[in-house]
Amino acid sequence: MGGGEGSAAREILKHKTIEKVVMCDIDQVIKPFDFCRRFLTVNSYAFCNKKLELVIKDAKVELEKREEKFDIIVGDLADPVEGGPCYQLYTKSFYQNILKPKLTPNGIFVTQAGPAGIFTHKEVFTSIYNTLKQVFKHVKAYTAHVPSFADTWGWVMASDQEFEVEVNEMDQRIEERVKGELMYLNAPSFLSAATLNKTISLALEKETEVYSEENARFIHGHGVAYRHT
Structure with a gap:
């Protein structure tokens, strides 16, 4: 929940046992995927990782609707x-x-x-x-x-x-x-x-x-x- 700049996802994805990461951020203005991949190069690996699913939505709403x-x-x-x-x-x-x-x-x-x-x-x-x-x-x-x-x-x-x-x-x-x-x-x-x-x-x-x-x-x-x- 949150973490739109990608730092938390970057660290989580270092773990070999991780199968999938869902990053849910409410901020549509920051456009994490585009902005941070371009300017925060230290986090670019996370945004390019196939294990990452990026969701722009209220985390409360997203958690409520997810079945997994x-x-x-x-x-x-x-x-x-x-x-x-x-x-x-x-x-x-x-x-x-x-x-x-x-x-x-x-x-x-x-x-x-x-x-x-x-x-x-x-x-x-x-x-x-x-x-x-x-x-x-x-x-x-x-x-x-x-x-x-x-x-x-x-x-x-x-x-x-x-x-x-x-x-x-x-x-x-x-x-x-x-x-x-x-x-x-x-x-x-x-x-x-x-x-x-x-x-x-x-x-x-x-x-x-x-x-x-x-x-x-x-x-x-x-x-x-x-x-x-």
Whole structure:
């Protein structure tokens, strides 16, 4: 869902076990296939790959109408901004009634979850994490610093199957299943990303709000902590 510039598809298609990728983006103005293939040459391989199906449509509508189930669904969506097109795709009702039924029994969902810095994690990150805990049996949050966003960013992975993997096994799987060399990800880097600092860990543990259309949180550009001082 989302990812119209092709970066998520590029990385997914490196995995040898992938049979098909459906990339659904709502933005008709950007025309991902034409614009990004021409100007974002680092992603051109993804757009030329026969395994990629490009759909220009609302992801919610597309998921509802599709009959097949997916092993993995990736939410590379725009941030939940008030009045924006994507905040409804972070709600419990969407996860529970539309997204989860489209996953295979052991399927995994992963989504970007907004800022996760010391002063920004309460905007949406903790709420998205807690919302997914209401829908899936196993949920893992992880973070990384994104220089272009000038902040630490959060992601959440969720499934009804356990996805804890030993360090040696993770590196072995990467070596066996990925074409070429990855520049960033290995087992230690993922374990580091999933090792959260004290403030973030406590905030995730104590979060009680569930993201809904009636009780939505939005990214405002400044952390909640700033507004409360």
